[in-house]
Structure formats: structure tokens, C-alpha cells
Amino acid sequence: MEILIEIGVADDAAFYYIDDETLKSLMEKIIREPPRRFDLICIIRYYKLVNGLRRALRFDYYLMSFFFSSNIFELQVLHERGLQRVDAEDLIKIIIENLNSELMRRGINPIKVKPSQLFDA
Template sequence: MRHLKFGAPPASIQKAILNTLYRLNGHEARDNLLSLIVGSDIEIILEVGVANGLSFDYLDTDTLNNLLRAINEKSFHLLDFLLVIRYYKLKSNRRIALRFDFFLLRFLFDEGGGLNILAFHERGLQRISAKELIRFLVKETRLELSAKRELGSSF
């Protein structure tokens, strides 16, 4: 578990997390996450689902908008996600699927703008550690919060 302070209200942090995961969802991960994997011929794609009762909904535009509206009414005490990290070896202009990693993520919020993050590796070879994954997501979320502040947006 990792306790963090973002210096923002819980609703703003939650919106930043959702927007960050939505932005990363279905796209190739580069830079920090890719540097954790040995080999330059590996492609990493993140897939994100958000808990909805006993199942996970793919974090698409509709799901994102529904969650953002719900946060405008009342912020959540926790958010749970399923994060699948898909790995592909690139060979002769082809992608060969490697074993994927499945992580369960829990974000716990307190009223003072604090956040605890729990990450559980559920399945796969764990090519990326839970600690490194959290570090990557925190960095991306901080970038999202900074961008919104610079634009003068309240989300």
C-alpha cells in the first residue's frame, strides 16, 4: 500500500485518475513503462476496466462520462480497477502475443486529499512490478492534475 498526498480535493483526484486511465486505455505504453521491460522489440498495451458491482466495465467514453457525472454529485471513497498489461513481441512486422499481466488496483480516498493505492498482481509473469506500476500511474495522474490546473479547468 502506498499513501500519497496530491494537494487537491478527492473529487479532483478521482477525475484525474479516471481521465488518466481512460487516456492510457487501449494505447501503446511508451517511455517509463516500456523502459522497465528488457528488449526493444516489445510492445505494451494497457486495457482498463472499472468495477461495477461484481464485474468490471471497460473504461470507454460512456463509462468515463457516467463516472465523472457521479463524482460531480458525490465523490467515491474507493475506486477499483482491473488493469491488463498486454505484451507483444514484434517480429518481421508481426505482433506475437506474450503472456499478459492482470492487476487489481484499489484507490482509497480520504477527505484531506490523501490517497492509498493497493495493487495486486492477479495473473501473469509480472514483467512489471506492482510498485513500478503504481509509480507510473501516480506520475501520469500528477501530469493530468497539472494539465488541468494550467488550463484553469475544474474538470
């Protein structure tokens, strides 16, 4: 099975896939005025390889909201649709591990995770 992850950023009522141009624009906005809330969509696409060809399977769609205040941030993840082959908690772990790796690469202290109460919808 092959897995591809695509990330989109919210801009008003729409989501835009993050490409170089979108990332540049987003970074300029964040530098001008750091957001208190930041919304992303994460689409995890699953493909099965059949005779060397990719065959699309169902996808998972997650909505992610980052809330920032003084020295903490909160991440809320909602599985919007799909078979949920990747659990929301596992997705959060992947995000935090990658974020911490990048922070440490830049000489910044990693994020300390404090588990929150989980609610099943």
C-alpha cells in the same frame, strides 16, 4: 516488444473497459457522489513483433483499489496473474507520475507520495 495497457472500472461484481461512454457515466457518478473506494483492473498486454505481425505473449493483470478520505488517498495494487514483467511499485510510480502531470497541467498541486509498508503475498 510492444506493450498495451487497458484499464477497466468495477461496477458491482464486473469490470468494464473504460471507453468514452463508460468514462462519461463514471464521471457523472463521481460528481453526484464522490466514492470512498474506487476499484480498477489494469491489464498490461505484451506483444512480440515477428515478421511485422504481433504475436501475443502472456499478460499481467493488476487489481487496483483507491481509498479516499479527507485530504489523503491510498492506492493498493495486487498482481492478480501473469509473469509480472512490470513490478507493482513501478506501476504505482507510472500512475502517480501521469496523475501529477495532469494535475499540474490543470493548475492543481501534485500529489505527495508517502511510502507505505509493503507486504509480499
